[in-house]
Amino acid sequence: MYKIEMIEGGVCAAEGFYADGVSAGLKPGGAKDVAFIYSDTLCEIASVFTTNKMTAAPIRHFWRYGKVQSNCILINAKNANAMTGDAGIDDIDEVLEVLTSRFEQIHNPIMSSTGVIGVRLPKETIKVGIRKFHLRVKNSQAAAAAIMTTDRFAKQIALRVTLEDGGVFHIGAIAKGAGMINPAMATMLCFITTDAQCYSDAMQEILNDVVTRTFNAISVDGDTSTNDTVLLLSNQKSGCYDAAAFQEALEQVMLHLAKAMTRDGEGASKLVTFDISGARNDAEAQIAAKALSNSLLMKTALFGEDPNWGRVASTIGASGIACDEKCLRIAFDDVCVYDKGTVFFDKLMEERAVEVMRRSEFTIACDLGLGAGSFRAYGCDLGYEYVKINADYRT
């Protein structure tokens, strides 16, 4: 067996990893806006990127150079470098050239960006940031702060994994994304570092699996960002590895950050788990769970703390999967409001359901009663603040 413990240090917890965030002048008021993550030895890489066809320049740059190993990620906020054509890729080359000229120990650096779409990268300002870098700094918090856009709080986590034989490795991460309720502008970025002795192919397989139940399970409104990125770097410095322990720790890291993003959803005040069971299969459960977490009707009902279970049923019905009102059960935490045709919704039950909805975290559980398929999705409410934030993000 193995033991997993939460520790301090974020993306710098793993041996040999360094990170910092500086103020280059992209954000007003001297806020940090450019960050780096650096390993003093080359790293193996696994990655997951957006499925958006208007893929941003940083991702196309990564693909163009087919990066296999790297020891540095450069990240900027405020500009997504998306819809900038080939010039956007040239801009990255120019910026990374400045980085590698200044620090000859950096090899094959990767760039990642988040912010406004359709504006050329402010290269000179980012270069100002690069000139402020000191590679031997372990300030994960500063890096996490620098990559924020509309985020209300910085997001990081680190875990120490102790194996049965006494071997120890670490996984740490920083992320940004003010709720996937708005990924097309708030881009979800996550950078994970580990000193576990694992290599690209194995890491990629595990990452693909874990991302389904974490970042791909949080509320998306159908607008996948041009820039969404998950990068996992391993420098093998611990000399230790156990696939099961690594997978479990990685899932804890990613689920923690995914939930943090949802909780930080623009204007959001609640984290709601949509727990679907009894579907014909997992794929159909996933469709229903995501339909609920993405539904504008559900989101406004959550905001209004209105236990409108009819909307839950209707949203599942509209999702296209197999379902039948005669087999369905709907509960808000432990308060069952509908069970196979019987409605438990007198004044008392309504009050109890409203009480559940007042909680900052609760679960809407739907048993479809048809099979063994299940999936959990995570969402948040949508209120006036969301409209305010998004009505004029650009201006």
Place this chain on the structure above:
Amino acid sequence: MYKIEMIEGGVCAAEGFYADGVSAGLKPGGAKDVAFIYSDTLCEIASVFTTNKMTAAPIRHFWRYGKVQSNCILINAKNANAMTGDAGIDDIDEVLEVLTSRFEQIHNPIMSSTGVIGVRLPKETIKVGIRKFHLRVKNSQAAAAAIMTTDRFAKQIALRVTLEDGGVFHIGAIAKGAGMINPAMATMLCFITTDAQCYSDAMQEILNDVVTRTFNAISVDGDTSTNDTVLLLSNQKSGCYDAAAFQEALEQVMLHLAKAMTRDGEGASKLVTFDISGARNDAEAQIAAKALSNSLLMKTALFGEDPNWGRVASTIGASGIACDEKCLRIAFDDVCVYDKGTVFFDKLMEERAVEVMRRSEFTIACDLGLGAGSFRAYGCDLGYEYVKINADYRT
């Protein structure tokens, strides 16, 4: 050739059709809440219903009795009779029995409902309404008002079609739906009457075709209502028919009502046409157009009058269809902001785009530059009022 003119009379414009709305006590303050549409001879029927699997009782009742001909539709607001199981169907039988007992000239009546989900039909109240009916009334406006829920205005239209040989027929309709931005609660209902000499099979074929470009082209947020219904009744009284003229007139009727619903979207202030061209095929154009009209990001940008063309590009990119930033062109009415990699978005262009967005109606046109596929979808903005209306609809 033929001539199509707009006339008064709504659903009563066609010969032999009658309609009225009365106050039964479902809505507070004596507002009209139960309506009928009646033809003094039997009608052929064509219909389109929701694809929601949690199909409401009125639609399952219609299917159960396989209605081929009818001469009356009974409609109530405030209660959807959805998620009410077999009891919901029995309730309809009981209510319709009262209707046919009172009026022996009514055959195979159809019931349609809209309102809250999961509450048994208030039969006794609806019976009060039925007792107030007088069949020989032609008050389309009252019927249109009675079927409203969150609608801000009643929706009706009527057209007179004059054929080359001097023959004349009529098509009229009433509809409700405060924007398909919220169909799971605001259910879209449309009842169309005609005295054209047309029969079920031909009508059904034309209706299926027209609904794609009208009611299925307005902004849906993925939540298809449990009750959505389009019913087309023809009593052949004019003795006239021409398929092309009928199709064109039907499309004018349905597009007019679809746009009226979008304009009446809860809290909406703008009607926006998303005009996609240059897609590989019509199906992909439809996917992109609907993605734009349903996008929460687009809707809030419309509300904020923010010409955030990056969101347009990103939303198309995320929709899954073939697209390429090097071939794309985006314009707000006549203001082109992006053309095949060139961004026209200095201060002046931004001001011109904002001017367009201040209009109550405008078009966002996207040429994908890849083929001949095209589709037009219609949407509206989403502001604070939408959140307010939907945060506590039940209460």
